[in-house]
Amino acid sequence: MQDEYAISVKDLSFGYQDTLLMDHVSFSVGKGDFAAIIGSNGTGKSTMIKLLLGLLIPTEGEIRMLGEKVQGPTHFGKVGYVPQNGGSNASRFPATAMELVMSSLYPQIGFLRFPGKKHREAALLALKQVGMQSHAGTLMSELSGGQQQRVMLARVLVNDPAVLLLDEPTVGIDAAAVASLLEILHTLKIERKVTILMVTHELYSVAPYLNRVLCLSDKNFAEDEIPEGILVHAHAGVHENTHEHVHCAACEHAHDPGHCSACEHIRENGGAL
């Protein structure tokens, strides 16, 4: 049943020139899942996001987004995308938070049409959702890294997306801002059943909110086979957030924090929990 999944990838292969980056990758992300793609640099995490968006065309295989085959960027508004370094790139552009969010309303406004009152209200509401309504008229360059990233999130939320694809959204922002961003994403998952797929290198902070972790290595996804160091951090998250469990092999035995061997191990070694 394709429709059970927000994202479904079957036998996908992709490479740049002569280098094969993904070899018959298959995975799916269920509706309402909050999943992370992890893996070393150069394994193709960002490339996977671009494939899902239809910005790149796979050499083999099939991608389905919300039940429809992806053959190019056609899910305007339904699939929100927060790019890598989106906030810092936006700070080089002399636009206000409101102007940037308004621009994302394009799928609703349409070609050669002017935005109206309802569009301005929708943009303000999206900024409110991320706690940035008081900064609507502020230039992006005057916002902190965390605030810029929240505006970037508001840009995609304004279209009420069913799927959110985020490429390392926590890079370059402090711990408090990361926590705030993740709380917003968690609320979206719980209250609006938004499917979230996030590329990240910071599994430690993200883990408490996840229910899927996909590890990209050796040209394929290995769910449940997360590198040991990262797995320990993922367990830490399980303990701090009892209503969400990291979906990995070891996690299934981690219901009781006191009995998690992985976490006790890291505590003994003075690990950062």
Added chain:
Amino acid sequence: MILDIFQYDFMRRAFIVGILLAVIIPCIGVIVVFKRLSLIGDALSHTSLAGVAIGLLLGFNPVLGAIAACLLAAFGIEAIRKRIPRYSELSIAIVLSVGVGLAGVLSGFVKNTANFNSFLFGSIVAISDFEAALVIGISVLVFLAFLFLYKELFYIAFDEQAAGLSGVPVRLVNTIFTILTAITVSVASRTVGALIVSSLMVVPVATGMLLARSYRQTVILSVCFAVTSTVIGLFTAHFAGTTPGGTIVLTGVMLFLLALLAKKAAGLAARRKMKGAARGDK
């Protein structure tokens, strides 16, 4: 009386044409600057000189030759930019080289050098009825296109990929913008000069960016600064006997420096106020 200059027909025409160009050139300039293609005006205007030379050699209106050459150059830049996206600024340098080279070679065959030279620094006070009508028509076209494509151009200038993902017809809008840029530059080359037009495209935008608190304000202020420098420049050129194109651009640079000083002064005042408030708290 300072307003006596309006008794001359050519001066009235110069003001109308100058102000119209001062409105549309920054509209193009804003997008060009934010797309990080600030030198595109230079490349196009220099290539327009090759078109001027062809026009003069073959005996048709050089402005039409300039438009054709600018269109070719603009599409050439876009084509090269797509092939080397990481070094997109190289596309401008390549087309600029072709333009300068061609203009240099072809100008050697032009018999009426005075006519050719008038395109280097412009001759806003000596434009014909046909050229004035062309400027008016093109100005209306560019202004309406900028107004109706405002949000599309904003989105593409901010993030071309995101614009495509939102459904903006990026290729179509870029093509329209390329055509508008090419015809604006070629017409402006005739009036303010090929060597100066890119300054008019960039300097008012830089001044607007210093003081603006939003993208919209940047656009409005850029147009205001361009119109102000055109009006002051034309008056100064008339009374001081200087070249109008060069005087307009130098006035624009003066306004930029004044805005820079004003911003610095405002920053210092704000810092003093904050220090004062901090001392008061203690």
